[in-house]
Amino acid sequence: MNTQITGGSPHRLGAHPDGDGVNFAVFSANADSIELCLFSEDGSRETARLTLxxxxxxxxxxxxAGLFPGALYGYRVHGAYAPERGHRFNPNKLLLDPYTRxxxxxxxxxxxxxGYDKSSGAGDxxxxxxxxAAFVPRSVVSDPAHFEIIRDHPDTPWEETLIYEAHAKGLTRRHPDVAEAVQGTYEGLASNAIIDHLHRIGVTAIELLPVHSFLNDGFLLDRGLSNYWGYNTIGFFAPEPRYFGPAGIAGxxxxxxxxxxxxxxxxxxxVYNHTAEGDHRGPTICYRGLDNASYYRLIKGQPRYYVNDTGTGNTVDVSNPYVLRMVLDSLRFWVQNMGVDGFRFDLATTLGRESHGFDPRGGFFDAIRQDPVLAGVKLIAEPWDIGPGGYRLGEYPPPFAEWNDAYRDTVxxxxxxxxxxxxxxxxxxxxxxxxxDRDGRRSWSSVNFLAAHDGFTLADITAYNRRHNEANKEKNQDGHNANHSDNCGVEGGTDDEDVLERRRRRQRNMMATLFLSQGTPMILAGDETGNSQGGNNNAYCQDNAISWIDWPAADDAMTAFFAELSAFRRAHPAVRQPRFLHAATRSGDGLxxxxxxxxxxxxxxxxxxxxxxxxxxxxxxxxxxEHAVTDDTVFAIFxxxxxxAEVSIPGAPAGFEWYVAVDTSRDTPDIDAFSDPEMTVEGPAVVALALRDTGAGPA
Incomplete structure (x- = not known):
C-alpha cells in the first residue's frame, strides 16, 4: 500500500478524520520514534508502517491522506529497553492508541x-x-458523526438523588422480561422492564460498574474465571464491547x-488509578510501551518496579500533565459524546497523590473543578487506596461526594x-x-450505603457470619474479614421460617435506617429484591449465577417495602436536607x-x-x-x-396530628394507624411518624 504521511497537527490527541484523511497524535516524552501501523479491513494484515x-x-x-473512518491501526514505539531505568520500549509489540474510542x-x-521473554531466566x-500483533485488537478511526454532542441531561439535585449501583451485564442477564437478545447488554439495561422497576423504587441515577474497555487478568483465565467487575481498564475512551447488543457501540x-x-x-x-498492564511482569499493550516512565509512578531509586498504591501492580501518574490531560479528555468525552451525568472515582486517593502525598488541592482536583464541561456533573470519590495515608474519608474538596464506608459499618x-x-x-x-461539614460542603456529600459490589449483599449480611468465596479458587482467603454481619442463627440457607423472618426484619430495619438518614442513599442492585450471592463477598471473578441478579427468585414484598420507603423519602424533605443539622434553634418556632x-x-x-x-x-x-427552610417534620424511632417497647410520642403542633408512615415490623406500613401520646413498637423495628393536617389525608 503506497500511503503518504505528512506532518499533521499536534493539537488533538488520538485519530481524527478531517475529510481529506486522518490526523494521528500520540504522547511520549521518552520515545526515539513512533510508527503508525495500518491494517486491512478485517485487521488480519498490516498494510503499511509509517513513521510519525x-x-x-x-x-x-x-x-x-485518503484514510477514512473505520480504518484500523496501532502503534509501534522505538526507544530504550532499559527496565532498570524505567524504560520498556519494544517495537515488536503493537500498542493500542490510548485515545481510541x-x-x-x-x-x-x-x-x-x-515485552520480555517469559522463558528467560532474566525475567522482565x-x-x-x-x-x-496477532494477539491484540486494533484501534479504530471513529466516525465523528457517531459521537455527536449530547446536551440533554436530567440534572437531578443531589438532595433528591437515589443511586442504584449495578453491573452492566448482571442486572439483566437473568431478567425474564428483558428480551433474550439484549440480556446482559447496554440496550438491555435501558429496557422497559428495568426502567419500570427503577421508577417503582424511586431510583434517580444508575451507577454502572466499569464499562471502559478492560482485560481479563491472566491468572483468572488460568483458573477458568474472568474479570467480571471490570476494574482492569485498558482503554479510557472505549466502551467495553462484551456488553454490546445488536446495535453495537451505538447501543x-x-x-x-x-x-x-x-x-x-x-x-x-x-478506574483512572491503574491500568490492566499490571506490575513489571505484566503485558506491554499500551501505556507501558508508549512511555512507561511517564504514565506510571515508579519507585525512586528502583524504577524497574512500580509504586503500588492501588494493590493492582501499578499506579497511574496523574501528576504528569499529559496523563492528567488524558484523564480530563476522557471525562469530557463521556459527558459530551456519550451523555454520562457523573462519575464515581475508584481509589480516588490515588488520583489526588502528588510527590508529597495526597493533596486535596493538588493538580487533579484543581483541573477537574475548573473544567466548564465537568462543572455540572456528579463527582463521587471512593476516598481511599492502600498506599501510605490512603484513607481520606471527608477530606475531598467540594463539589465531590464520597462513599461513606463508616456509615455502612455503623448501621x-x-x-x-x-x-x-x-x-x-x-x-x-x-x-x-x-x-x-467543612468548606461549604453539604450533607449530600456523604454517600450512604449498606452494601456495594465489594462485599456481602444486604441479604447475605443477615445470612452469613463468614465469607464463602471458595468459587474464587483462592482458598477462601480473598475478600473482607470485617463484614459486621450476623446470620440470625443459621449459617446460609434455611427453611426455618422464624430465622427467615428475623432476616427479613433485619433487612427492613437497615433499609429504613438508610432512607431516614441525611445524605445521599445508594443501594446495591438486587438488595431491594432480597438477592443473595451465596455468601461470596468478593465476586469480582464470577460472571455467572453467583453475581447475576436472580430476578425469578425476587421477593416482591421486600421490593414493595423498599418502594414505600423511597416514596416516603421523596415526600419528606426533612430526611434529605442539603444542610447539616446541629440542633440549631429555628427562628420561626424556637425549636x-x-x-x-x-x-x-x-x-x-x-x-x-x-x-x-x-x-x-x-x-x-x-x-x-428563611426561604430554604422546610416546614416538614419527621419523628423516627430505632x-x-x-x-x-413503649415509646412516648412528642406533642403535635396545633392543627396537626401524627400518623405512622414507616413501620418495619410489617411488610407494608399501615398509614391509617394513628399514634396516641404513647405507642408500642413491636420488637426490633424502625418506625417513622409524620405530621398531617387534622382531618386531611396523608401528607
Missing part, C-alpha cells in the same frame, strides 16, 4: 503480549523479539438516551447489636457532619432542627455502651435561609430490643 514525521514538544503526530478484534492471553530484564448512547428520557441519570464507575454494627454503636449511629443519621430523646421522652444517655433504643425528630435546618 513530526514531534511538537512531547506530541508525535502525522496526517495520512473503538477496538477491532479481541485480546488473547499469550506470552507474545509481554530480557527482551522479547516476538511480534504481538451505549441509545441506553443513555432512554434513561434520560425516563429522568434517570447515568453515573460511571471509572451493620448497630443492628447486629454491637456495644457503643448507637452513639456512632446518631452521627451517621445526621450526615456524618464530623467528616463532611431545634434535630432533637434526640429516649423512649420515655427524656434525654438520651449517650454514654451508655449498651444504648439500643433512640428517637430523633428532624425539622428544617436552623442554619438555612428499637433494637426484641420485646415490645
Amino acid at each position: 514525521p513530526e514531534r511538537t514538544g512531547d506530541i508525535w503526530h502525522g496526517h495520512v 473503538e477496538m477491532h478484534g479481541s485480546w488473547a492471553h499469550n506470552p507474545a503480549i509481554l 530484564l530480557s527482551f522479547s523479539a516476538v511480534d504481538s 451505549f448512547r441509545d441506553m443513555v438516551a432512554r434513561f434520560h428520557a425516563a429522568g434517570i441519570e447515568v453515573i460511571l464507575d471509572v 451493620r454494627r448497630f443492628w447486629k447489636g454491637d456495644a457503643h454503636s448507637a452513639q456512632e449511629l446518631g452521627a451517621r443519621l445526621t450526615g456524618s457532619a464530623g467528616e463532611f 431545634p432542627d434535630v432533637d434526640w430523646r429516649g423512649f420515655d421522652g427524656g434525654t438520651l444517655n449517650w454514654r451508655d455502651p449498651g444504648l439500643s433504643c433512640l428517637c430523633v425528630t428532624y425539622r428544617g435546618s436552623g442554619e438555612a435561609p 428499637n433494637r430490643e426484641e420485646g415490645p
Whole structure:
C-alpha cells in the first residue's frame, strides 16, 4: 500500500478524520520514534508502517491522506529497553492508541503480549523479539458523526438523588422480561422492564460498574474465571464491547438516551488509578510501551518496579500533565459524546497523590473543578487506596461526594447489636457532619450505603457470619474479614421460617435506617429484591449465577417495602436536607432542627455502651435561609430490643396530628394507624411518624 504521511497537527490527541484523511497524535516524552501501523479491513494484515514525521514538544503526530473512518491501526514505539531505568520500549509489540474510542478484534492471553521473554531466566530484564500483533485488537478511526454532542441531561439535585449501583451485564442477564437478545447488554439495561422497576423504587441515577474497555487478568483465565467487575481498564475512551447488543457501540448512547428520557441519570464507575498492564511482569499493550516512565509512578531509586498504591501492580501518574490531560479528555468525552451525568472515582486517593502525598488541592482536583464541561456533573470519590495515608474519608474538596464506608459499618454494627454503636449511629443519621461539614460542603456529600459490589449483599449480611468465596479458587482467603454481619442463627440457607423472618426484619430495619438518614442513599442492585450471592463477598471473578441478579427468585414484598420507603423519602424533605443539622434553634418556632430523646421522652444517655433504643425528630435546618427552610417534620424511632417497647410520642403542633408512615415490623406500613401520646413498637423495628393536617389525608 503506497500511503503518504505528512506532518499533521499536534493539537488533538488520538485519530481524527478531517475529510481529506486522518490526523494521528500520540504522547511520549521518552520515545526515539513512533510508527503508525495500518491494517486491512478485517485487521488480519498490516498494510503499511509509517513513521510519525513530526514531534511538537512531547506530541508525535502525522496526517495520512485518503484514510477514512473505520480504518484500523496501532502503534509501534522505538526507544530504550532499559527496565532498570524505567524504560520498556519494544517495537515488536503493537500498542493500542490510548485515545481510541473503538477496538477491532479481541485480546488473547499469550506470552507474545509481554515485552520480555517469559522463558528467560532474566525475567522482565530480557527482551522479547516476538511480534504481538496477532494477539491484540486494533484501534479504530471513529466516525465523528457517531459521537455527536449530547446536551440533554436530567440534572437531578443531589438532595433528591437515589443511586442504584449495578453491573452492566448482571442486572439483566437473568431478567425474564428483558428480551433474550439484549440480556446482559447496554440496550438491555435501558429496557422497559428495568426502567419500570427503577421508577417503582424511586431510583434517580444508575451507577454502572466499569464499562471502559478492560482485560481479563491472566491468572483468572488460568483458573477458568474472568474479570467480571471490570476494574482492569485498558482503554479510557472505549466502551467495553462484551456488553454490546445488536446495535453495537451505538447501543451505549441509545441506553443513555432512554434513561434520560425516563429522568434517570447515568453515573460511571471509572478506574483512572491503574491500568490492566499490571506490575513489571505484566503485558506491554499500551501505556507501558508508549512511555512507561511517564504514565506510571515508579519507585525512586528502583524504577524497574512500580509504586503500588492501588494493590493492582501499578499506579497511574496523574501528576504528569499529559496523563492528567488524558484523564480530563476522557471525562469530557463521556459527558459530551456519550451523555454520562457523573462519575464515581475508584481509589480516588490515588488520583489526588502528588510527590508529597495526597493533596486535596493538588493538580487533579484543581483541573477537574475548573473544567466548564465537568462543572455540572456528579463527582463521587471512593476516598481511599492502600498506599501510605490512603484513607481520606471527608477530606475531598467540594463539589465531590464520597462513599461513606463508616456509615455502612455503623448501621451493620448497630443492628447486629454491637456495644457503643448507637452513639456512632446518631452521627451517621445526621450526615456524618464530623467528616463532611467543612468548606461549604453539604450533607449530600456523604454517600450512604449498606452494601456495594465489594462485599456481602444486604441479604447475605443477615445470612452469613463468614465469607464463602471458595468459587474464587483462592482458598477462601480473598475478600473482607470485617463484614459486621450476623446470620440470625443459621449459617446460609434455611427453611426455618422464624430465622427467615428475623432476616427479613433485619433487612427492613437497615433499609429504613438508610432512607431516614441525611445524605445521599445508594443501594446495591438486587438488595431491594432480597438477592443473595451465596455468601461470596468478593465476586469480582464470577460472571455467572453467583453475581447475576436472580430476578425469578425476587421477593416482591421486600421490593414493595423498599418502594414505600423511597416514596416516603421523596415526600419528606426533612430526611434529605442539603444542610447539616446541629440542633440549631429555628427562628420561626424556637425549636431545634434535630432533637434526640429516649423512649420515655427524656434525654438520651449517650454514654451508655449498651444504648439500643433512640428517637430523633428532624425539622428544617436552623442554619438555612428563611426561604430554604422546610416546614416538614419527621419523628423516627430505632428499637433494637426484641420485646415490645413503649415509646412516648412528642406533642403535635396545633392543627396537626401524627400518623405512622414507616413501620418495619410489617411488610407494608399501615398509614391509617394513628399514634396516641404513647405507642408500642413491636420488637426490633424502625418506625417513622409524620405530621398531617387534622382531618386531611396523608401528607
